[in-house]
Amino acid sequence: MDVFDIIGPIMVGPSSSHTAGAARIGKVARNLLGQEPVEAIIELHGSFAQTYKGHGTDRAIIGGLLGFEPDDLRIRDSLAMAAQKGLSYTIRKVNLKDAHPNTARITVSDYSGNTVVVTASSVGGGNIVVKDINGLEVDFTGRSHTIVIPHRDAPGVVAAVTGLLSSNHINIGEMKVYRKRRGGDAIMIIEVDQAVSQDIAYQILCWETRHKRWVKAQMIYISRWKTMQR
Amino acid sequence: MGKSPDDIYKQMENNAKVMEESIAGALQPNIKSASGLSGGDAYKLYKAIEQGRSLVGALMDKVLVKALAIAESNACMGRIVAAPTAGSCGILPAVLLTFQQEKNIPRTKMVMSLFTAAAIGMVIAKRASISGAEGGCQAECGSAAGMAAAALVEMMGGSPRMASHACAIALKSVLGLVCDPVAGLVEIPCIKRNAMGASNALVAAQLAMAGIESLIPVDEVIDAMKEVGDLLVPSLRETGEGGLAATPTARKLAQEIFRNDSKNKQL
Numbered sequence: 001m002d003v004f005d006i007i008g009p010i011m012v013g014p015s016s017s018h019t020a021g022a023a024r025i026g027k028v029a030r031n032l033l034g035q036e037p038v039e040a041i042i043e044l045h046g047s048f049a050q051t052y053k054g055h056g057t058d059r060a061i062i063g064g065l066l067g068f069e070p071d072d073l074r075i076r077d078s079l080a081m082a083a084q085k086g087l088s089y090t091i092r093k094v095n096l097k098d099a100h101p102n103t104a105r106i107t108v109s110d111y112s113g114n115t116v117v118v119t120a121s122s123v124g125g126g127n128i129v130v131k132d133i134n135g136l137e138v139d140f141t142g143r144s145h146t147i148v149i150p151h152r153d154a155p156g157v158v159a160a161v162t163g164l165l166s167s168n169h170i171n172i173g174e175m176k177v178y179r180k181r182r183g184g185d186a187i188m189i190i191e192v193d194q195a196v197s198q199d200i201a202y203q204i205l206c207w208e209t210r211h212k213r214w215v216k217a218q219m220i221y222i223s224r225w226k227t228m229q230r
Numbered sequence: 231m232g233k234s235p236d237d238i239y240k241q242m243e244n245n246a247k248v249m250e251e252s253i254a255g256a257l258q259p260n261i262k263s264a265s266g267l268s269g270g271d272a273y274k275l276y277k278a279i280e281q282g283r284s285l286v287g288a289l290m291d292k293v294l295v296k297a298l299a300i301a302e303s304n305a306c307m308g309r310i311v312a313a314p315t316a317g318s319c320g321i322l323p324a325v326l327l328t329f330q331q332e333k334n335i336p337r338t339k340m341v342m343s344l345f346t347a348a349a350i351g352m353v354i355a356k357r358a359s360i361s362g363a364e365g366g367c368q369a370e371c372g373s374a375a376g377m378a379a380a381a382l383v384e385m386m387g388g389s390p391r392m393a394s395h396a397c398a399i400a401l402k403s404v405l406g407l408v409c410d411p412v413a414g415l416v417e418i419p420c421i422k423r424n425a426m427g428a429s430n431a432l433v434a435a436q437l438a439m440a441g442i443e444s445l446i447p448v449d450e451v452i453d454a455m456k457e458v459g460d461l462l463v464p465s466l467r468e469t470g471e472g473g474l475a476a477t478p479t480a481r482k483l484a485q486e487i488f489r490n491d492s493k494n495k496q497l
Contacts, residue, residue: 004241006314006351006360006377007322007344010248013304014263014416016316047414051470054265054415054487056307071248076307124361125312 009126010071017102018048018055021122023075025104026064028130028142029118035110037065040089046101048122049093058091061104065089070126103131136178136187144173144191149204153179153186160207161188168200242348243341245311249300249323252310256302257295263305265487268417272299289332293432294425297324301424305417314351314360314373317416320424321374322347325382325431335385343385347377350397357449358456362409362468365459371420371427372404372455378431379438388439396438398448400430405451406458408466410473413484419474 011020030037042061044052052058056075062082063075074081082089096103100121109115119132130140133148140146151157158177165172171193179186233241255261257276262269272295278284279291286294300320304310313322322344330340351360354373359365379396383389388396404427412418444451465472474480 001352001355003345003348003352006348006355007242007245008311010245010309010311011316012307013310013316013319014307016312019307020316051414054263054413056264071309073309124363125315
């Protein structure tokens with residue numbers, strides 16, 4: 001906790017958890033897709049489902065999907081802007097098992113049909129926790145620079161990625177690896193202290209091309225929240 | 231944090247700038263929140279004062295107009311600075327910005343007093359809570375009033391001891407205040423509680439500046455706030471199920487909002 005957790009964040013109202021956190025959830029989904037989204041199914045659970053209109057949760061999530069930060073006033077007009085930018089969306093109420101009261105599940109696709117399903121909760125003060133990506137249980141906040149790499153569970157993958165980061169002087173703060181089963185789909189969540197350049201992303205991609213260890217030929221990178229440094 | 235003191239000051243200065251900007255947004259007669267429950271009250275008060283219908287004096291008037299305006303701006307999806315939360319965002323800026331202007335305080339001093347407010351807020355967040363869902367409204371508008379009281383004392387040249395007593399006096403006055411938002415939205419009673427919170431901060435700062443002390447030290451008051459918050463039943467902690475939210479009128483309003491919701495849904 002620092003002083004800007006108390007005086008801050010700067011945000012579009014009315015609710016840090018229902019509006020600012022919702023915008024961040026949308027932005028995470030956009031970053032995980034890595035492309036301009038063209039279709040989104042937004043499923044709202046609990047208090048999100050009950051109060052989304054009055055809190056502008058729908059506008060905030062769609063604003064995030066369009067790339068807006070929580071303090072971007074365009075969030076107010078994001079529903080109209082989605083139409084202009086070719087993003088069609090559906091909003092549904094759902095009941096997710098054992099989920100935090102402010103949880104959204106977003107299924108978002110790009111023009112070539114790539115789809116990511118993200119479940120995340122808004123846990124207060126605009127902070128979020130990403131709970132699930134494409135059916136793999138995860139747990140990260142996005143407050144640090146975060147690298148997300150879906151891969152196939154196999155020896156050497158973690159070593160290769162961490163080796164590349166190390167040779168580029170990127171310090172790993174926290175790292176978790178999740179897998180569905182031995183040798184199956186897996187995902188690496190790496191929180192690092194420095195921003196990751198396109199060049200490093202390219203190096204990781206090249207390693208992938210040589211070794212075919214990724215589920216999909218893509219590296220996903222989520223940058224840190226920018227709101228605090230506005 | 232790895233930032234230089236200069237960068238940290240600049241970031242707080244930017245928060246002050248957004249606080250100033252957030253006032254103008256709501257000082258209009260026709261603004262309305264998405265639910266339709268709120269908007270336009272800051273303007274109403276502003277007009278009444280302009281027409282000479284003031285009961286409490288110019289300084290208090292200006293504080294109240296700002297507190298309402300920023301809280302309404304928040305309800306209407308304007309850009310605000312959470313201080314410490316979005317629901318209580320009007321209290322601290324209303325108090326500090328008004329006194330800065332009216333008493334010709336240098337801007338740097340006002341920005342530095344925001345650090346005082348933040349430090350108090352951090353202590354409250356650590357020992358108790360600044361979330362309505364955890365500790366009721368005492369944790370949101372109460373904390374904001376305590377922070378604003380201490381920051382005002384600091385900005386007006388009082389001692390740290392006076393600042394801590396100002397915080398204690400403000401918090402003591404709202405122990406047990408429940409979080410009971412109508413239809414679960416940050417509007418009723420939150421907006422008017424921002425005005426009340428600002429006046430609470432002024433009273434507490436004035437008493438403390440006169441040398442009046444809280445016999446219960448501020449740390450113990452914060453601990454009491456935590457204990458009271460833990461004792462609050464869930465229906466009085468931001469669930470929109472108890473207190474004002476459970477009144478017949480509130481239930482009717484909530485039903486109307488949700489009915490309109492399902493009519494407009496883009497399915």
